[in-house]
Amino acid sequence: MDLSHIEHTLAQHGAWQGKYREIMLLGKALPAMPDALKTDAALVKGCESKVWLHLDLDEQQQRLVIIADSDTRIVKGLLAIILACYNNQLPQEAGKLDAYELFDKLGLIKHLSPSRGNGVRAIVERIHQQLQVLQ
Amino acid sequence: MNDNPCIQLRRDFPIFEVSVDDQPLCYLDSAATTQKPNQVIQAVKNFYQSQNANVHRGLHTLSEQATTAYEAVRAKLAQFLNVQSREIVWTSGATASLNLIAYGLSDSLKKDDVILLSPLEHHANIVPWQLAAQRTGARIELLPVDAQGILQLEQAKALIEKLKPKVMSICHASNALGNINDVAALIARSKSSGTVTVVDGAQSLLHLRPDLQQLDCDFYVFSAHKALGPTGLGGLYGRYELLNALPVYQSGGEMIDTVSFSGTTFRPAPEKFEPGTPNIAGVIGFGAALDYLAAQDHDALFRHEQSLYQSLLQQLNEIDGIRIWGDTANNVGTVSFSYKNEHHYDLATLLNTHGIAARSGHHCTQPLMAHLGIEGTIRVSLAFYNNQQDIRRFIVALKDTISLLEE
Numbered sequence: 001m002d003l004s005h006i007e008h009t010l011a012q013h014g015a016w017q018g019k020y021r022e023i024m025l026l027g028k029a030l031p032a033m034p035d036a037l038k039t040d041a042a043l044v045k046g047c048e049s050k051v052w053l054h055l056d057l058d059e060q061q062q063r064l065v066i067i068a069d070s071d072t073r074i075v076k077g078l079l080a081i082i083l084a085c086y087n088n089q090l091p092q093e094a095g096k097l098d099a100y101e102l103f104d105k106l107g108l109i110k111h112l113s114p115s116r117g118n119g120v121r122a123i124v125e126r127i128h129q130q131l132q133v134l135q
Numbered sequence: 136m137n138d139n140p141c142i143q144l145r146r147d148f149p150i151f152e153v154s155v156d157d158q159p160l161c162y163l164d165s166a167a168t169t170q171k172p173n174q175v176i177q178a179v180k181n182f183y184q185s186q187n188a189n190v191h192r193g194l195h196t197l198s199e200q201a202t203t204a205y206e207a208v209r210a211k212l213a214q215f216l217n218v219q220s221r222e223i224v225w226t227s228g229a230t231a232s233l234n235l236i237a238y239g240l241s242d243s244l245k246k247d248d249v250i251l252l253s254p255l256e257h258h259a260n261i262v263p264w265q266l267a268a269q270r271t272g273a274r275i276e277l278l279p280v281d282a283q284g285i286l287q288l289e290q291a292k293a294l295i296e297k298l299k300p301k302v303m304s305i306c307h308a309s310n311a312l313g314n315i316n317d318v319a320a321l322i323a324r325s326k327s328s329g330t331v332t333v334v335d336g337a338q339s340l341l342h343l344r345p346d347l348q349q350l351d352c353d354f355y356v357f358s359a360h361k362a363l364g365p366t367g368l369g370g371l372y373g374r375y376e377l378l379n380a381l382p383v384y385q386s387g388g389e390m391i392d393t394v395s396f397s398g399t400t401f402r403p404a405p406e407k408f409e410p411g412t413p414n415i416a417g418v419i420g421f422g423a424a425l426d427y428l429a430a431q432d433h434d435a436l437f438r439h440e441q442s443l444y445q446s447l448l449q450q451l452n453e454i455d456g457i458r459i460w461g462d463t464a465n466n467v468g469t470v471s472f473s474y475k476n477e478h479h480y481d482l483a484t485l486l487n488t489h490g491i492a493a494r495s496g497h498h499c500t501q502p503l504m505a506h507l508g509i510e511g512t513i514r515v516s517l518a519f520y521n522n523q524q525d526i527r528r529f530i531v532a533l534k535d536t537i538s539l540l541e542e
């Protein structure tokens with residue numbers, strides 16, 4: 001799923017119900033994380049819902065492979081957007097990305113309540129923390 | 136025409152003229168905080184505009200007037216609760232009141248004494264007792280609550296007799312589920328053990344207007360903002376001998392008799408628990424809230440809330456997959472529910488797109504949610520200023536939300 005496609009799809013909806021429908025569809029398309037990987041260590045703190053996240057590099061190309069899941073449909077959709085932004089990037093490129101800015105650009109941040117916004121921020125912070133460990 | 140006075144009363148609340156995200160507000164979160172009538176807003180404004188002075192200091196006219204107005208509200212509240220003025224202490228809210236009491240009672244607790252709570256309690260009525268238990272070696276025990284979230288009264292009474300608790304602190308009504316607990320019966324049963332009884336009245340002051348002599352509790356705590364008053368103010372009632380015997384919690388000016396470096400003596404309650412400049416404007420505003428409530432027919436307000444509650448229950452029960460928690464036979468008008476396995480976060484986020492202000496999550500009652508085996512609920516909490524239109528809008532929004540989730 002590429003970002004410009006997501007941006008285009010979301011922009012087509014004036015009403016929030018429509019935007020959330022698209023977000024939830026993105027979440028549905030994201031593969032479910034096996035239960036064995038939903039460990040406490042993978043839990044992201046600071047989210048109202050449960051979010052699990054694992055980050056790795058693929059062996060051949062050394063590009064990012066992030067897998068993530070949530071127990072809510074909407075956050076799972078937001079995760080799909082974040083992953084579309086980070087996955088397949090080289091770590092040094094990914095380190096420069098700011099998904100929070102992306103959410104702003106998608107017109108999502110303004111309507112996310114502070115706690116939900118913080119959820120996104122916590123997810124992004126976790127990714128950047130782990131990136132530093134990898135580098 | 137409609138002879139229901141609450142239809143008119145809604146007009147006293149200017150917030151209902153406000154739109155949120157371009158939609159008229161559908162406010163269903165009164166358990167978190169109630170909206171304020173014009174009378175309260177005006178009273179606070181007038182105080183700052185034409186009466187502002189500190190209280191209990193100086194004898195200039197403005198200060199004397201402020202002091203008189205401030206103390207008059209204490210008397211008003213005492214009358215409202217059917218107790219004496221000197222038994223009312225102002226605090227910053229129910230949380231501060233519970234901390235004051237739990238700290239104060241710690242002096243009389245010792246190892247293995249029992250502090251009896253219930254799984255229904257708000258964190259504010261749990262954590263201060265946990266700290267008191269840590270300080271003293273006392274232990275916390277819980278009253279029995281069933282899988283639906285209802286206090287088991289007969290078993291609870293038996294447990295009180297068995298454990299002979301030193302302290303029992305129970306909510307009058309649960310904020311998460313709305314259940315009304317028969318606190319009078321529990322208190323009556325604890326008398327023979329000499330238990331000090333504390334009632335968390337945060338959810339009952341507005342809806343149940345309790346007569347504290349009838350409840351016969353030793354302490355009762357509340358927050359003004361949950362009963363039409365301003366935020367940042369609350370208080371407690373304490374049976375005078377018990378209240379006055381509690382040690383000072385916070386200290387400073389205004390609560391002392393004499394201060395010297397060889398020793399300080401404190402004034403009697405309530406002053407000894409009110410150091411520093413109090414929330415004067417808050418008290419004045421709360422006075423207007425009490426006047427407002429006293430001018431209404433309480434039974435009519437209660438009937439209106441209950442009829443809204445019944446239609447909400449009925450319409451929710453018609454939706455397949457809704458699970459309502461708590462005691463629907465004794466309730467202040469709060470419905471807490473789940474829908475199938477859907478996460479409350481998704482439900483609440485989508486409801487919000489319809490302008491519905493409802494609460495989702497654990498409602499500061501994590502032990503209760505763990506007891507019920509859930510992460511959280513959607514909570515709809517009513518007050519007398521709600522109307523059938525609010526209920527209809529909510530149900531339409533909920534059905535729309537469900538069909539979106541199940542697409």
Ligand SMILES: Cc1ncc(COP(=O)(O)O)c(C=O)c1O
Nearest residue numbers: 228229230257259310337338358
């Ligand atoms: C039952 C109950 N107790 C205590 C509190 C704490 O009140 P406050 O936050 O106003 O101090 C609340 C508020 O939600 C409550 O509902």
